[in-house]
Amino acid sequence: MDGGSRPYVIMQMSASIDGRIAFGPELTMVDKHPAEELVASAGPIWEKVTRAIDEEWHPQGTMMGSGTVISEQAPLRELPALSGDASVFYEDFLPEDVVAATRHWYILVDGRGRGRSGYKATENPGGHMLHFVSHSVPAEYLAFLRRERIPYLIRGEERVDLAGALRRLRGKLGVQAIRLWGGGALNGAMLRAGLIDEIHLILWPLLIGGRRTPSLADCDDLLRDQLPTALQFVSARVEEGGYLWLHYKVVPT
Numbered sequence: 001m002d003g004g005s006r007p008y009v010i011m012q013m014s015a016s017i018d019g020r021i022a023f024g025p026e027l028t029m030v031d032k033h034p035a036e037e038l039v040a041s042a043g044p045i046w047e048k049v050t051r052a053i054d055e056e057w058h059p060q061g062t063m064m065g066s067g068t069v070i071s072e073q074a075p076l077r078e079l080p081a082l083s084g085d086a087s088v089f090y091e092d093f094l095p096e097d098v099v100a101a102t103r104h105w106y107i108l109v110d111g112r113g114r115g116r117s118g119y120k121a122t123e124n125p126g127g128h129m130l131h132f133v134s135h136s137v138p139a140e141y142l143a144f145l146r147r148e149r150i151p152y153l154i155r156g157e158e159r160v161d162l163a164g165a166l167r168r169l170r171g172k173l174g175v176q177a178i179r180l181w182g183g184g185a186l187n188g189a190m191l192r193a194g195l196i197d198e199i200h201l202i203l204w205p206l207l208i209g210g211r212r213t214p215s216l217a218d219c220d221d222l223l224r225d226q227l228p229t230a231l232q233f234v235s236a237r238v239e240e241g242g243y244l245w246l247h248y249k250v251v252p253t
Contacts (some may be wrong), residue, residue, distance in 0.1 A: 006166035007061065008177040010053055010198045011187065014042055019216045020208035021184060027214075039205055040241030049200050049245060053179060061130075061169065061178035063107040065186030066114045077116040079140040086139035093142070094151045094172060102128040105175065109186055111160040113137035118148045132165045134158060162193055188219025191229060198249050199231070205242035 015021045023033040053059065103126030108115050111134040121127045131145060131152040136159070145152050153172070155164040169175045180190060190196050201216075222228065230251040237245045 005170055006163065006195070007170050007175045008057065008197050009063075009166070009180055009190065009195055010057060010059065010177065010200065011180040011182070011190070011196050012049060012053060012200045013181070013187070013216060014046065014202040014204060015216050016204050016206040016208040018207055018209060020210065020213050021216055022214045023208060024210065025212040025214075035206070035208075040243075042202065042204065042241075042243065045202055045239045045241075045243050045245060048239075049202060050179075053200060057177040059177045059179045060103065060173075060175045061105040061107050062181055063109065063132075063178050063186075064181050065183045066108060066110045066112070067183045067185055079116065079138070079144050082139050082143055086143075089139045089142035089146065090135055090154060092151075092153050092168070092172070093146055094153075095149055098128055098149060098151055099173065102126060104128075105130040105169075105173065105178075107132060107169075107178070109160055109162070109165075109182075111136065111156065111158075113141035116141065116144060118144075118150070120148070120150060130169075132160045132162075134160045162189060162195055166195065184214035184216065184218030188217040191217045192219050194229075194253070196229075196250055199247070201246045201248075202239075203244040203246065 013021060022031075023035050027033065104124065106121040106124070106127055107130050109132045111132075113133065115131060119129060121129045129150050131150060133142070133152050133154050134156040135154060136157065142152065142154075153165050153168050155161040155168060166178075169178075180187070180196065182190060187196075230253075231248040232251050234247040234249055235245075236247070239245055
């Protein structure tokens with residue numbers, strides 16, 4: 001059972017003033033781009049916001065989508081074929097020794113099984129990777145995660161059931177609050193599912209535009225009878241270099 005509660009979710013993002021979170025299509029959030037030379041480094045303000053969230057909420061997890069760190073054009077690592085009954089792989093994998101040693105989970109939402117580097121985030125003291133996966137991922141991918149001793153929670157059939165995975169994250173691992181560093185697709189899915197509680201947004205002094213450039217929340221349009229997500233203003237601060245730090249809380253419905 002997942003239980004009825006989930007962690008508190010704080011979205012921490014940076015975007016241009018027109019809401020773009022990348023400099024162009026097919027770029028991930030970690031790609032370097034010459035446009036960065038147009039403005040002062042965002043590093044200090046990003047670290048400042050991170051510290052503020054840490055001091056208030058002490059998040060025990062940081063969640064990202066696979067599109068944030070893996071390009072759609074990146075070739076997938078070939079994995080050994082499996083023989084026999086693969087059903088055992090379609091259960092949560094939480095090695096007791098890894099769970100006992102971990103204080104902060106770096107969560108990759110990977111409904112298609114694309115995160116195949118074996119990266120564990122253990123260079124961060126007390127940190128470890130955790131994958132959110134769906135039942136549609138290949139069994140070979142789940143076997144790979146088990147060989148690498150990378151924990152995963154499996155929820156959803158065709159795509160990750162985010163609400164269910166978050167409930168399981170709290171129920172099985174005791175996580176009370178997480179930070180969301182999503183790409184546009186993950187942020188959009190979290191928004192439409194009503195799974196964001198608070199927003200810290202850093203606005204870059206840039207206009208990017210574009211028709212296919214990722215935005216803060218890429219998701220289906222609202223229907224005529226659907227309402228936008230209402231926000232409660234908390235604060236706005238002008239930071240060095242012309243950056244603006246906006247802080248809002250989501251109004252409960």
